[in-house]
Amino acid sequence: MIFRQGEVHLFRLEEGEDLLQGIVAYCREAGIEQAVVSAIGAVRHPTIGAYDFAQAVYHRLTLEGDWELLALNGNVSSAEGVEGPFAHLHILLGGHDGSVRGGHLFSAEVRVAEVALHVLEGGPLRREPQSNGLLLWPTGEGGDER
Amino acid sequence: MIFRQGEVHLFRLEEGEDLLQGIVAYCREAGIEQAVVSAIGAVRHPTIGAYDFAQAVYHRLTLEGDWELLALNGNVSSAEGVEGPFAHLHILLGGHDGSVRGGHLFSAEVRVAEVALHVLEGGPLRREPQSNGLLLWPTGEGGDER
């Protein structure tokens, strides 16, 4: 789906906020329906996951302690059956020895989070339940203009 | 080189498509000549590489099975001797245990790919063969306005 580039929001979440919920709450309050998201900073006790397509479930993993927030990538759109903005975000985390872990973001306590939201005007772009168990946008054969 | 920010395309590739070729094909069909690219999702059997500057070759590595697509970063421009849009993309992949691998993207079968293309208006920005064996844009001493 094709959007016009809107405003860009660059802001810091509060220490102690949840990273995922903080971004969703920011979008709700600011009336942002679609955005491309990125962030850096540091988080505590992140819970990440990887999707098992055979079993149609996420494998979840909680990492203890402090981690550098090396990258947060993804988007905000909407989803059938979900009230308000829906964020789909993947995270990369750095240990104090330079090692890296990562996955689908479920939750993480913010130490520092500098978030950039590139707001997209147009839409809506809406996720729908798929046969593989995920909430996804339609592809080209579906509802977008590709 | 300085560009005007154009439209932003946010879309999902089909399951089974090649990630790199799918993005190139999308740009060709949409008439996109330059873009900043990002994506998240999941892929199968990715082939990644790292450039060996001493030997002027890429070391390639194919990873078996399913991987979270934690980040895809790079750009679309054009290249001397290459028909149509040229994508240069680096990928970060997450295993089901939270481990991370990554490199230059050669190929990967899409499970899910949510792609954001920030289209850049202006240019063209064109890669040319360099003495180190790579296809690169000119630097400031070369053709751009820096």
Place this chain on the structure above:
Amino acid sequence: MIFRQGEVHLFRLEEGEDLLQGIVAYCREAGIEQAVVSAIGAVRHPTIGAYDFAQAVYHRLTLEGDWELLALNGNVSSAEGVEGPFAHLHILLGGHDGSVRGGHLFSAEVRVAEVALHVLEGGPLRREPQSNGLLLWPTGEGGDER
């Protein structure tokens, strides 16, 4: 803080330049006060870090040899007591075996660096010293419009 999306600069740094200082110098010369930054390429001998909140110091680590620049994420703004643009960047690095390391970027010698700067118009957005020892933007309770 809310910005208007300005021009997008897509350029290549010279081989041998420092990645961090090269981006800061580019912004200074181009009069860029705020930007969202991303890059891919390859670097040598990067020095990365992770912040220790208990001791209020960065743990630093220098990695020998060549690394793929898999992702560079962050922003340019300004900081109290710092002349000119201030870049806060996190880096992800790929080894020749596909392994990944990463952290806060202190320095890295450019082999190839393709940088995208999404310039933000508005501001200024200024970092100030915090009780945790870091230079950070105010949060919503502070000076931004959230």
